[in-house]
Amino acid sequence: MTPVTVRVPAKVNLQLSVGPPRGDGYHDLITVFHAVSLFDEVTVRPADRTSVRVTGEGAGSVPSGRANLAVRAAIALATVAFPRQSKPAVHIGIRKRIPVSAGLAGGSADAAATLVACNELWRAGLSQPELRGVAARVGSDVPFALLGGTAIGQGRGELLTPALTTGTYHWVLAFSAGALSTPEVYAKCDTLRAAKTMNVTPAAGGAGHAGLAAAQPAPVAEPALSTDLMVALRSGDPAAVGPLLSNDLQPAAVSLRPELRRTLAAGRELGALGAIVSGSGPTCAFLAGDAARARELAVFLTGAGVCRGVVRVTGPAAGAAVTAPVPG
Numbered sequence: 001m002t003p004v005t006v007r008v009p010a011k012v013n014l015q016l017s018v019g020p021p022r023g024d025g026y027h028d029l030i031t032v033f034h035a036v037s038l039f040d041e042v043t044v045r046p047a048d049r050t051s052v053r054v055t056g057e058g059a060g061s062v063p064s065g066r067a068n069l070a071v072r073a074a075i076a077l078a079t080v081a082f083p084r085q086s087k088p089a090v091h092i093g094i095r096k097r098i099p100v101s102a103g104l105a106g107g108s109a110d111a112a113a114t115l116v117a118c119n120e121l122w123r124a125g126l127s128q129p130e131l132r133g134v135a136a137r138v139g140s141d142v143p144f145a146l147l148g149g150t151a152i153g154q155g156r157g158e159l160l161t162p163a164l165t166t167g168t169y170h171w172v173l174a175f176s177a178g179a180l181s182t183p184e185v186y187a188k189c190d191t192l193r194a195a196k197t198m199n200v201t202p203a204a205g206g207a208g209h210a211g212l213a214a215a216q217p218a219p220v221a222e223p224a225l226s227t228d229l230m231v232a233l234r235s236g237d238p239a240a241v242g243p244l245l246s247n248d249l250q251p252a253a254v255s256l257r258p259e260l261r262r263t264l265a266a267g268r269e270l271g272a273l274g275a276i277v278s279g280s281g282p283t284c285a286f287l288a289g290d291a292a293r294a295r296e297l298a299v300f301l302t303g304a305g306v307c308r309g310v311v312r313v314t315g316p317a318a319g320a321a322v323t324a325p326v327p328g
């Protein structure tokens with residue numbers, strides 16, 4: 001069997017609205033995923049036991065063994081595709097360009113790529129919807145990495161509806177020197193909201209007992225899709241999309257990493273039409289008017305010294321797909 005290589009994109013969230021915490025610890029979301037042209041590459045080949053080797057950007061901080069989402073994806077697919085036979089194993093090679101723990105869903109991307117690659121290698125014959133079902137069990141962002149493009153995500157982000165967009169959007173991604181843990185950012189979001197919405201309700205006994213008043217957090221609103229953003233995306237006008245980008249996790253990411261405030265402000269001052277923390281951060285995404293303005297913005301941001309590095313990307317990009325391996 002010849003090895004199979006799959007290229008898979010990173011994502012940014014054009015809208016990320018976070019509801020109150022659910023009983024299972026997750027939060028209900030409404031999000032607009034947007035795949036961008038920063039790709040990891042995953043190659044699978046038959047092996048006696050399943051293993052993974054990671055090279056490239058941040059490889060040292062990616063877990064090996066079952067903690068790696070790509071390994072989990074391979075095992076999940078083998079279990080679903082061959083329920084009664086002995087399970088095939090693979091060696092998974094991951095070439096990372098998507099920074100780790102950066103809010104770009106690189107681990108989920110690798111899991112999606114592994115599903116597509118193993119489906120091909122093992123001739124397992126799962127359909128796209130079947131693969132998406134396995135993907136949702138591996139992680140909330142994995143189904144979107146399979147689909148690509150621009151899509152509305154609900155539930156934990158795994159329930160997807162493709163969104164209609166026009167044209168190509170030009171982005172500059174500013175990488176940060178450190179990482180952010182997604183669970184920590186969500187926890188910080190809950191804490192900040194509780195502190196902000198804490199209001200005083202009169203205690204039993206009436207207004208005369210103000211001293212005994214109980215502090216109660218006001219309920220967090222259920223997340224709702226921004227129809228203005230959807231209209232702007234259909235128009236294909238980055239100047240309309242830019243001001244509508246939103247991320248409920250941004251205050252938490254900025255609170256944990258205050259230097260992001262400077263990065264976002266610098267991007268805005270340097271002409272970005274929209275500036276936002278990507279997902280749980282710390283990567284910042286800046287929307288430019290066209291390719292030339294994106295080039296200019298990338299140079300200015302690098303010069304301003306407000307981030308570890310920048311990369312120019314476009315969106316929407318296609319989801320995980322088989323490709324010829326790039327040499328080197």
Ligand code: ATP
Nearest residue numbers: 063068069100101102103104105106107108110182
């Ligand atoms: P999330 O998808 O949880 O929002 P993120 O996009 O910020 O996270 P990822 O690069 O996906 O960041 O990494 C999240 C966590 O997943 C890290 O703790 C990382 O060690 C772990 N991880 C597991 N497998 C992988 C993988 N193949 N590539 C990158 N990280 C992985």
